[in-house]
Amino acid sequence: MPAPARLSTLDRWLPVWIGLAMVGGLVLGRFVPALSDALGALEVGGISVPIGLGLLVMMYPVLAKVRYDKVGAVTGDRRLLVSSLLLNWIVGPALMFVLAWALLPDLPEYRTGLILVGLARCIAMVVIWNDLACGDREAAAVLVAINSVFQVVAFSLLGWFYLTVLPGWLGLDTQGLDVSVGQIALNVLVFLGVPLVAGFASRAIGERARGRTWYEERFVPRIGPWALYGLLFTIVLLFALQGDQVLARPLDVVRIAAPLLVYFAVMWGLGMLLGAQLRLGYARSTTLAFTAAGNNFELAIAVAIGTFGAASGQALAGVVGPLIEVPVLVGLVYVSLWLARRWPADTSAPAIPPATPELADAEEGASR
Structure with a gap:
C-alpha cells in the first residue's frame, strides 16, 4: 500500500474539514442571521437553490467516474438488488419506527420527524461515502436509481402507514402526512437526475473524443x-440554515441523536453482515451497507417543513439527521477500510483497498 504521504491534504484531514464545516455553518447561522434568512429565501419548489447546487457539485464527479458499460452486470446480481x-424499504423504516417510539415516547413531534427520516432513503450523499470506502461505483449508481424510483412511489404510502395506520393498530398516537408525489419526484430529479445525466454524458463524450x-x-x-468541495460547501449551508434551531435546543438535539446513532450503526452493520453472508465481496457489501445506512435528509427536511412548518419539532428532527449522519458515516468509512484488510480472501475485494478514490485512480494508472 502506498505511503499516506501520497494522499492530498483534503483527503488526509477529511474528518477535520467536515467537523470545521459543521461548526462553521452553525456559527454562521447563529451570528450572521442575514445569511440564514437569505438561504431560506432562495428556494424553488421547496428546494434550497444553494444547497441544491452544492449537492450537484458533490455528486457529479462520482457519477462521472462510473463505468456505465458495467451496470448490466450489477442489475443481474439478484442477491444484491433484493438485499x-x-x-x-422494509428493515430501515421499521427500525426507525421502533427506535423513535422506544426512545422518544413523550416527544411526538420529534418522533414523527425521525420516522420521516427513516422513510427518506438516500439518493445523494451515499455516493460520497461509498466512493471513499472503495465500494462498487456501478452498484451504487444502480441502487441509488432503484431507491429513487421507489421513493417516488412509496414515500407517501409508507408515511401514511407508519404515521397513521400502524400506530392506530397498536393503540398509539397517530399523525397525518400531506406530501405530493410531484414534490418527491422533483427532489429525485434535482438531486439524482441532473448529476446522473451529466456524469453519463461526460463519460460518453470524453471516451468517444x-x-x-x-x-x-x-x-x-x-x-x-x-x-469533497461540494460536500463541505453543502454541510456549511445546511448548518447555517438551521443553526439557530440546533443551538437553541441542545438537550433536544441529544434526545433526537440517540435513536439516530443506533439506527445508522445497526443499518450499516446489517448491510455488511448480509453482504458477507451472501458472499457479495467487499466492494458490493460496502455499497449495500452505506446505501442502507444513509438517508435523504433533503427530502425529510423539505417534507417536515412543508407539512408541519419550519419551526416545528418535526423539522428540527430532520435537521439533526445530517448533524449525526455526516460524522457517523465518515467514521464508518474508516471502519469499512479496516474491515477490507480482513475480508475473506475468496471475495472479489482487494486485500488492502486504497484509502480514497483519487489514490485508487493514481494506483490504477501507475500499474499500466
Whole structure:
C-alpha cells in the first residue's frame, strides 16, 4: 500500500474539514442571521437553490467516474438488488419506527420527524461515502436509481402507514402526512437526475473524443476533488440554515441523536453482515451497507417543513439527521477500510483497498 504521504491534504484531514464545516455553518447561522434568512429565501419548489447546487457539485464527479458499460452486470446480481430493497424499504423504516417510539415516547413531534427520516432513503450523499470506502461505483449508481424510483412511489404510502395506520393498530398516537408525489419526484430529479445525466454524458463524450485511458487518467483525477468541495460547501449551508434551531435546543438535539446513532450503526452493520453472508465481496457489501445506512435528509427536511412548518419539532428532527449522519458515516468509512484488510480472501475485494478514490485512480494508472 502506498505511503499516506501520497494522499492530498483534503483527503488526509477529511474528518477535520467536515467537523470545521459543521461548526462553521452553525456559527454562521447563529451570528450572521442575514445569511440564514437569505438561504431560506432562495428556494424553488421547496428546494434550497444553494444547497441544491452544492449537492450537484458533490455528486457529479462520482457519477462521472462510473463505468456505465458495467451496470448490466450489477442489475443481474439478484442477491444484491433484493438485499438492498429489503434493507431500504422494509428493515430501515421499521427500525426507525421502533427506535423513535422506544426512545422518544413523550416527544411526538420529534418522533414523527425521525420516522420521516427513516422513510427518506438516500439518493445523494451515499455516493460520497461509498466512493471513499472503495465500494462498487456501478452498484451504487444502480441502487441509488432503484431507491429513487421507489421513493417516488412509496414515500407517501409508507408515511401514511407508519404515521397513521400502524400506530392506530397498536393503540398509539397517530399523525397525518400531506406530501405530493410531484414534490418527491422533483427532489429525485434535482438531486439524482441532473448529476446522473451529466456524469453519463461526460463519460460518453470524453471516451468517444479522447479514449478511456485519457478520461480515467487525466479527466477523472481533475474533477475528483470537487466532490469533497461540494460536500463541505453543502454541510456549511445546511448548518447555517438551521443553526439557530440546533443551538437553541441542545438537550433536544441529544434526545433526537440517540435513536439516530443506533439506527445508522445497526443499518450499516446489517448491510455488511448480509453482504458477507451472501458472499457479495467487499466492494458490493460496502455499497449495500452505506446505501442502507444513509438517508435523504433533503427530502425529510423539505417534507417536515412543508407539512408541519419550519419551526416545528418535526423539522428540527430532520435537521439533526445530517448533524449525526455526516460524522457517523465518515467514521464508518474508516471502519469499512479496516474491515477490507480482513475480508475473506475468496471475495472479489482487494486485500488492502486504497484509502480514497483519487489514490485508487493514481494506483490504477501507475500499474499500466
